[in-house]
Amino acid sequence: MPISDRRLQLWDLVVEQARGSPAAVGHVGAVGIAVVCVDATAVAVTLAASPREVVYTSDQVAEELEELTMTLGEGPGVDALTDGPALAADLNDTSCQLRWPMFAPAAVALGVRAVFALPLQVGGIHLGVLDLYRSEPGSLDREQFTDALLLADTACALLLDAGVGAGDGRRPEEAGLQHPEVHQATGMIVAQIGVSAAIALVRLRAYAYAHDQRLRDVAANVVARRLRFPPETRAATDPGDHHSA
Amino acid sequence: MTKVSDMAQPPLSDVFIEMADTLVDDFDVLDFLHTLTERCVELLGVTAAGLMLTDGAGNLQVVAASSERTRLLELFQLQTDEGPCVDCFRTGTAVSVDDLTTARRWPRFTTAASQAGFAAVHALPMKLRTEVIGALNLFETEPGALDQEKLRVGQALADIATVGLLQQRAIHARDVLTEQLQAALNSRVLIEQAKGLLAERLQIDVAQAFTILRSTARNHNRKLSDLAQALVDGTERVQA
Numbered sequence: 443m444p445i446s447d448r449r450l451q452l453w454d455l456v457v458e459q460a461r462g463s464p465a466a467v468g469h470v471g472a473v474g475i476a477v478v479c480v481d482a483t484a485v486a487v488t489l490a491a492s493p494r495e496v497v498y499t500s501d502q503v504a505e506e507l508e509e510l511t512m513t514l515g516e517g518p519g520v521d522a523l524t525d526g527p528a529l530a531a532d533l534n535d536t537s538c539q540l541r542w543p544m545f546a547p548a549a550v551a552l553g554v555r556a557v558f559a560l561p562l563q564v565g566g567i568h569l570g571v572l573d574l575y576r577s578e579p580g581s582l583d584r585e586q587f588t589d590a591l592l593l594a595d596t597a598c599a600l601l602l603d604a605g606v607g608a609g610d611g612r613r614p615e616e617a618g619l620q621h622p623e624v625h626q627a628t629g630m631i632v633a634q635i636g637v638s639a640a641i642a643l644v645r646l647r648a649y650a651y652a653h654d655q656r657l658r659d660v661a662a663n664v665v666a667r668r669l670r671f672p673p674e675t676r677a678a679t680d681p682g683d684h685h686s687a
Numbered sequence: 688m689t690k691v692s693d694m695a696q697p698p699l700s701d702v703f704i705e706m707a708d709t710l711v712d713d714f715d716v717l718d719f720l721h722t723l724t725e726r727c728v729e730l731l732g733v734t735a736a737g738l739m740l741t742d743g744a745g746n747l748q749v750v751a752a753s754s755e756r757t758r759l760l761e762l763f764q765l766q767t768d769e770g771p772c773v774d775c776f777r778t779g780t781a782v783s784v785d786d787l788t789t790a791r792r793w794p795r796f797t798t799a800a801s802q803a804g805f806a807a808v809h810a811l812p813m814k815l816r817t818e819v820i821g822a823l824n825l826f827e828t829e830p831g832a833l834d835q836e837k838l839r840v841g842q843a844l845a846d847i848a849t850v851g852l853l854q855q856r857a858i859h860a861r862d863v864l865t866e867q868l869q870a871a872l873n874s875r876v877l878i879e880q881a882k883g884l885l886a887e888r889l890q891i892d893v894a895q896a897f898t899i900l901r902s903t904a905r906n907h908n909r910k911l912s913d914l915a916q917a918l919v920d921g922t923e924r925v926q927a
Contacts, residue, residue, distance in 0.1 A: 629883025
């Protein structure tokens with residue numbers, strides 16, 4: 443199946459999970475259990491105020507593991523915040539025990555043998571992590587890993603678009619879009635209005651959404667210097683107000 | 688930076704020593720791959736070279752190219768759907784198109800490549816044992832085959848790129864490979880963000896921004912991705 447079709451299918455599952463309320467990262471976590479064939483999931487986000495805030499846990503086990511990660515300050519969920527995916531197919535393996543000397547045995551004691559931590563990130567923007575926990579050891583197969591990546595991207599998009607057209611059911615655009623202009627434009631907006639890269643991307647996406655344009659087209663206009671943030675028609679002294687632009 | 692055309696072709700042994708030296712050090716994988724594509728151009732006498740990697744979901748994405756010209760990057764990226772790189776990736780064998788004007792297999796790709804001024808294209812697989820993780824793509828402005836010796840050197844360079852991706856950690860596990868590929872792809876996005884930031888701050892184009900980013904990293908002995916992250920985080924600035 444083409445990847446874009448699978449993305450749509452997974453989005454439908456997330457919407458279904460939300461049962462009429464606006465789709466949020468927790469719903470993505472819940473969908474993860476069924477499609478990636480794991481037993482528990484959790485989503486933690488990084489906020490300016492705290493390096494790790496757990497916003498969703500599927501059950502008691504996930505909650506305990508998140509707490510463990512937080513207390514020990516190590517584990518796949520910590521590595522994935524900055525280093526990319528951390529895939530631990532068997533926490534009893536020497537490689538895992540060496541990599542996470544405190545977390546690995548403690549997690550096994552809680553009945554978890556495999557952890558797959560996927561970063562919620564877009565280049566240099568680190569938004570959080572999606573943790574998948576399973577009591578049985580073993581790697582994810584290709585389909586499961588693909589689904590996990592797609593869900594992580596969906597979670598990123600939901601975090602970036604929170605507050606933008608929330609609840610109107612529109613599927614958010616991919617966060618990790620393969621068009622370099624989107625990421626170049628993000629960097630340009632950082633320089634234009636002096637905000638963090640995360641906020642720059644939020645505004646770029648909000649602009650595309652509000653103008654009903656494709657993200658890549660808006661980005662291409664920014665890179666070609668046909669569009670500035672805030673647009674020249676807006677007061678340049680009011681950089682804080684851009685969601686309405 | 689010195690232009691490729693100004694330089695004599697470096698001896699093969701020098702290039703392999705340079706690569707080996709990098710690999711034993713703590714190095715930046717994207718900078719390494721970028722250098723590798725530049726050496727491909729010099730050693731093989733091709734016009735442009737690019738590396739495409741799988742994203743784990745079976746798609747190919749550009750991670751490094753001998754030139755950051757937007758049109759060239761687009762040409763590589765076009766091969767997400769069709770083109771010699773995709774075929775090479777799927778079959779795990781080299782694909783050579785000695786004359787693009789007679790190639791019928793990838794209409795969208797061949798049209799775009801011809802419009803960009805290219806006449807021949809070659810793709811060499813990046814393989815780790817049975818797994819194909821990407822492809823090295825070579826472009827030529829003149830039609831013609833790459834001779835056997837150059838194909839061998841090209842394949843050796845593709846193999847070095849594969850080894851470089853696996854960096855410090857044990858390479859037996861597929862999971863480790865997956866982690867490294869994902870990290871490399873995300874670094875590429877980070878580099879794009881830093882390019883945009885520098886381009887805007889210095890009022891230059893994004894390709895020039897890449898050159899400055901890279902030379903600054905080199906001059907200060909920094910990893911390219913560390914510098915890019917510091918720029919994106921706003922903890923550091925770069926002067927023109």
